[in-house]
Amino acid sequence: MAAVLRRGAKFISFGSSQLLPGGCKHGRTSTLSFFSSSNRNSSSSSKIKVDLDGSTGIAVVKFQSPPVNSMSLDFLTELSISLEKLELDKSCRGVILTSGQPKIFSAGLDILDMYGKNPEHYAEFWKSVQDIWLKLYSYSKITIAGINGSCPAGGCLMAMTCDYRIMADDPRYRIGLNETQLGIVAPFWFMDTIVNTVGHRTAELSLQFGLMYSPSDALKIGLVDQVVPEEKVLSTATETMTQFMAIPDHAREISKSMLRKPTVDRLLAFRDADTKNFVSFISKDSIQKSLGMYLTMLKQRKV
Numbered sequence: 001m002a003a004v005l006r007r008g009a010k011f012i013s014f015g016s017s018q019l020l021p022g023g024c025k026h027g028r029t030s031t032l033s034f035f036s037s038s039n040r041n042s043s044s045s046s047k048i049k050v051d052l053d054g055s056t057g058i059a060v061v062k063f064q065s066p067p068v069n070s071m072s073l074d075f076l077t078e079l080s081i082s083l084e085k086l087e088l089d090k091s092c093r094g095v096i097l098t099s100g101q102p103k104i105f106s107a108g109l110d111i112l113d114m115y116g117k118n119p120e121h122y123a124e125f126w127k128s129v130q131d132i133w134l135k136l137y138s139y140s141k142i143t144i145a146g147i148n149g150s151c152p153a154g155g156c157l158m159a160m161t162c163d164y165r166i167m168a169d170d171p172r173y174r175i176g177l178n179e180t181q182l183g184i185v186a187p188f189w190f191m192d193t194i195v196n197t198v199g200h201r202t203a204e205l206s207l208q209f210g211l212m213y214s215p216s217d218a219l220k221i222g223l224v225d226q227v228v229p230e231e232k233v234l235s236t237a238t239e240t241m242t243q244f245m246a247i248p249d250h251a252r253e254i255s256k257s258m259l260r261k262p263t264v265d266r267l268l269a270f271r272d273a274d275t276k277n278f279v280s281f282i283s284k285d286s287i288q289k290s291l292g293m294y295l296t297m298l299k300q301r302k303v
C-alpha cells in the first residue's frame with residue numbers, strides 16, 4: 001500500500017499492491033547550535049556533510065563516501081555524531097538524509113567490515129549498526145529520506161527508519177532487503193522495520209526472496225511514499241518537511257514514539273544477544289565463504 005502525502009493535503013491515497021521479483025518544538029533560534037550562528041550552517045566530516053538552514057530548521061545530511069556510501073564503521077560513527085548534534089540543536093526541526101554520490105543512496109553495510117576480521121571487530125561494527133538504527137528509529141526530529149539512487153539492504157533499512165521516503169524515478173535504481181541473496185539473514189529488527197513499513201505478508205515475500213524493487217514497484221508496496229524525477233527529490237523532500245512541520249512537534253513526536261517504541265524496546269531487550277548472534281553467525285566459515293564469493297562477484301560486476 002502506498003500512502004501518499006500530497007501538497008496541502010493530509011495523509012491520504014492508498015494504491016494497490018504488486019510484487020515484482022528482481023535481482024524547537026517550533027523554536028527557530030538556537031541556544032545550542034553546533035553549526036555557528038549564521039542562518040546557513042555547514043559542517044563536514046570526511047563521509048558526512050551537514051547543511052542546516054537556520055531560517056527553515058531543515059538540515060540536509062548528505063552521504064559522501066565514495067564509491068557507494070557503504071556503511072563502514074567510520075561512516076556509521078560519523079553519521080551517528082552528526083545526528084546526535086542535530087538532535088541537540090534547537091534550531092533544527094527536521095533532517096533530510098540523501099546521497100552526494102551519483103546513482104547510489106547507500107550500498108548498505110560495508111561487506112569489508114563483515115569479512116575477514118576478528119570477533120571484536122564484528123562486535124564493534126554490529127553495535128554501531130544497532131546504534132544508528134536505534135537513533136534513527138526513535139529520532140525526535142522529522143526525518144525524510146531523499147533516495148537519489150540504489151538502496152539495497154542496510155541502505156533500505158536506513159531509509160525505512162525515516163518518517164517519509166521520496167525516491168528518484170530512475171528505473172535502474174533498486175531498493176529492498178536483499179540479504180537472503182547474499183546467503184545471510186536479516187536480523188529480527190530489520191524484519192520488524194520492514195513489517196512496520198509494508199505489512200506482514202509483503203514483508204514475508206520480500207525477505208524470503210530478497211526482493212529488490214524498482215521505484216514504481218516500491219511505491220506500489222509502500223516501501224517508498226513518493227516517486228519523483230531525480231532533480232526534484234530534494235525540493236519535494238523540503239516541501240514535505242514543511243507539511244510535517246505544520247504539525248505541532250510534541251504531538252507528532254509522541255505519536256511517532258508510541259508507534260515505534262515496542263519495536264525499539266525489542267532490540268534494546270535483546271541487544272547483547274543480537275550482537276553475540278551476529279558475531280557467531282558472521283564468523284562461520286560457510287558465511288565467510290558466501291561473503292567472499294559475493295565480494296568477488298561484485299568486483300567482477302556479475303551481481
Ligand SMILES: CCCCCCCCC/C=C/C(=O)SCCNC(=O)CCNC(=O)[C@H](O)C(C)(C)COP(=O)(O)OP(=O)(O)OC[C@H]1O[C@@H](n2cnc3c(N)ncnc32)[C@H](O)[C@@H]1OP(=O)(O)O
Nearest residue numbers: 070107108109110111112150152153154277278281298299
Ligand atoms: C542473527 C543475526 C544474523 C545477522 C546476519 C547478518 C545480517 C547482516 C545484514 C546485512 C546488511 C547489508 O547491508 S549487507 C550489504 C548488502 N549490499 C549489497 O548487496 C550491495 C552490493 N552492491 C551493489 O549491488 C552495487 O555495488 C551497487 C550498490 C548497486 C552499485 O553498483 P555500481 O555498478 O555503481 O558499483 P560497483 O562497481 O558494483 O561497486 C563499486 C565498488 O564498491 C564495492 N561495493 C559495493 N557494495 C559494497 C558494500 N556493500 N560493501 C563494500 N563494498 C561494496 C564494489 O565491490 C566495488 O569495489 P571495487 O571493485 O573494489 O571498486
